[in-house]
Amino acid sequence: MSDEATTDESRAGSRRAKYTTMLAIVVGAGLALLASTQPWITVHLASAANHAGDVVVQGSAAAPALTALSLAGLALAAALAIAGPVVRIVLAALGVLIAVSVALSAGIALGDPVQAAAAAITSASGVSGGSSVARLAESVDVSAWPWIAIAGGVVIAVASIAVMVTSRRWPGPSRRYQAVRFEDADSSAAENPAGTDSDAAPEATTAENPSAASDRSGQGVALDRDSAIDSWDELSRGEDPTR
16 A cells, blocks of 8 residues: 555544544533423322322423533534644543533433422422422423433533544644635735746836836826826715716
8 A cells, every 4th residue: 555545544543533533522511402302200288288180390490500501512512523633632632621511411310200390390280489389399200301311411421522532633723724824915026026027027018008107106106096086076075976
């Protein structure tokens, strides 16, 4: 296998690693975001609650920070697409922090589902206070969605660690995200000293077109500028400058 083929294969592998880890972060964040919109906890209230039916608690209520953390994970994947090698490491560390927070938010709701549903129980029954709410909860059913949110956090964590390991081999960002460099006209003139071939062309042009000399002296440019100002004045007065 030639060196060129080996280089192409290495570049293809780097691209696959980049897009695979980014896709994994998107999938993990998407799972957590989807879980936040689903019912997590169903509380069967006692008859003393004076409330007909059960209280169903969505993931966004049981773990209020989960939605924001999921959106942060999606934004993280987008930022990785244009980040440089050093920034990728910082973003990957942030991804691990987001993953831990996602898992922690869902884990707290799983650990004490009655407390996670306390706000919903109070809204349904009018009873507040931790001990009072706990007495109203006759039984509690927990769905699988909190576990799916935790799984999403684990996926984000694994993908973020993979970014730390492989990001130095990733291809660089697209040219469209690179800063545009502007050069001063004086510096460009300094690069072409007098006596070079580039000076011969303007002289020939001046000889063929005498009006170019007035442009170089600044007079022709001033006339064009005055004409443009007059045209704007005519437009302001409602006149047609093309007559």
